[in-house]
Amino acid sequence: MTDRTVANATCLGCGCACDDITVVVKQDRIADARNACALGAAWFGDGTVPTETRVNGRSASLEQALTEAAGLLTGATHPLVYLAGDLSCETQREAVAIADRLHAALDSLAATAATAVLAAQRRGRAGATLGEIRQRADLVVFWAVDPSTRYPRYGSRYAVEPRGVAAPQGRNSRTLIAVDVGEALGPADADGRVALAPADEVDSLEMMRATVQGRAVGKDARFQPAVDLARRMTEARYVVIVADSEPGPVPADPARAEALVTLAQALNSPTRCALSTLRGGGNRSGADAVLTWQTGFPFAVDFARGYPSYRPQADAAALLGAGEVDAALVVGSPATLPEPVATPLARVRSVAIGPRASAATFRPAVAVDTGRAGIHEGGTAFRMDDVPLPLRPSLAGERSALDTVHALRDRLGA
Ligand code: SF4
Known part of the structure; x- marks a missing residue:
């Protein structure tokens, strides 16, 4: 039995796959998984199977x-x-x-994650690596998801806190918007919030896409916050829309998955935008x-x-x-x-x-x-x-x- 540390181990506790974990082994058991969140520490456990x-x-x-x-x-x-x-x-x-x-x-x-995969097969994808998001994003829109629950280090490693080329002050260089859809809420510490009824979600996404494309969208008060958010997104340098593609409180809806893809694609005309779909471990x-x-x-x-x-x-x-x-x-x-x-x-x-x-x-x-x-x-x-x-x-x-x-x-x- 040899006590040792293994640097740069990769955690598969969620789809973030953090590869900066230092595993401390004592008496052939994992004694510590440094840098891992609580979910990651539970995934490593003591290593016994x-x-x-x-x-x-x-x-x-x-x-x-x-x-x-x-x-x-x-x-x-x-x-x-x-x-x-x-x-x-x-x-x-x-x-x-x-x-x-x-x-x-x-x-x-x-x-x-079938609905997201099928939407990408039908419509294509405007995506980015998490490294690019870390370097470039200045407006992050969390669409009906707070990653801190199921993807705990997504914010600290990629989309929120790290400093990047176009975000020299880290969190202070970025604006976070939470889109709350029914009970599916975005992060509590967002800089702004938009609340949508689940029944209005897909229509709101379509209204946002029409706004980005410069088409007239009428003046229905239900959609005005989403339309205002779409205008704000066109003014950012690099937008990231973060959405959960794993099963959650909102049933998977093919129309919703497709509307998110097409909104992200439309935003690549006036600015840059990536859709970041969260995946499990x-x-x-x-x-x-x-x-x-x-x-x-x-x-x-x-x-x-x-x-x-x-x-x-x-x-x-x-x-x-x-x-x-x-x-x-x-x-x-x-x-x-x-x-x-x-x-x-x-x-x-x-x-x-x-x-x-x-x-x-x-x-x-x-x-x-x-x-x-x-x-x-x-x-x-x-x-x-x-x-x-x-x-x-x-x-x-x-x-x-x-x-x-x-x-x-x-x-x-x-
Ligand atoms: S965020 Fe995910 S991959 Fe990273 S340490 Fe936590 S559970 Fe593991």
């Missing part, structure tokens, strides 16, 4: 588990491969190869990237025809809910599964490989515990702005998810 291998509820060897898993998956007619959280891109890639071999449906946590943005470069599609891929096809209306939750899956392979932390996926998984025979797989609530027939990417395994993960980052493991000795999924792939001849 269970090390069980189970087949039908009983302890088994890895060989037995892989044999049982291969038989279960090849015997299925409509298998599903699902990428949960806390995996490196390298492991995600192995799982995609298995889905291809099985002619399976393939989906991931990235599907939780566990390297879900990496799953999006890996599926895209391996199959051509970011989520809801179907290999049933022997080649990848895109079925965004038939994601894992929809397939499981409709009873169209007869076996599943879940790779990654089962604890990160969205409820509409986790609950129906209990009705099919499944294999789980990943951190705390043996504790999965859907009771997999085969469960293989592994380490967690970023703590026990290296590799690559993607930040919410699609920037790839290296993972620097601080603890060794746990079973590797990459090696385990690769071994299953070998068993399947993929």
